Amino acid sequence: MTGPDRTTEHPARRAGLASQAAVRAKDRAAWLALFADDGWVEDPVGPSGFDPAGTGHHGHAAIAAFWDMAIAPTDSIEFLLTDSFAGGHEAAFVGTIRTRLGGTQIDAEGVFTYCVDPDGRIRSLRAFWEIDRAMATARPI
Template sequence: MSNCLKAQAASQQSMMHVMAKDKQGWLSLFSPDAVVQDPVGVSPLDPTGLGVQGIDAISTFWDNFIASGDITLTINTSIPAGDECANLVNIVKVMGDLRIENDMIVVYAANDQGQITSLKAYWEYAKVEAQITAQLSAG
């Protein structure tokens, strides 16, 4: 299997583990030196814009951002190429009375063993923040 198909398979497994709240299954998909940038660039979630690197940091990322709600991910388009796969994804995250919905592009890179070496999620932090602010103001 080519690495782009390995990346595509890993991306699908990643999303299944997130929706099942299976932290250990999700972490098992990553190489020891993997990098997660979610979102890509500088944001209040990642002041350096460099993402998090390594299993311990990725585990903390899960605890801080994934475990805080119920997440539904829908892959609308998946394009494998090279050693990577780019997915156009719709995400819905529910945290108590808050419901956040957003489209994003998530690019996964995989190594020869099919482990994720890089996960880059492209989405607008300000758009998500506006949704949260509007719901809190209305509530």
């Protein structure tokens, strides 16, 4: 990210960076441990192939199933973030998530938000990106 070091001064920003690090490392257990018991994931926000009803993945079992469906099959996921903004119990990251899978690379530009509980555990992870825009970037590696 550009600008000053924004890695430690806000609990939601810390949780977001820890989540991103666990995804990059493909560490399912570490990622799941970041979530509150009543946490949820919306990635992307709204209906998608990952979430046809568009209601999100609620609770640890559903979040784990999301990992198995959306993150585990990838070859790699890279976070190319340009900035973040924090306030209250939330932080928003702006940038691109680059996914590599089976010889194809896709860039999802968007805004990625994390809301934490008073203990710093993720209550919600919401990813605002558009599937059609991301798929338009698909290219061979």
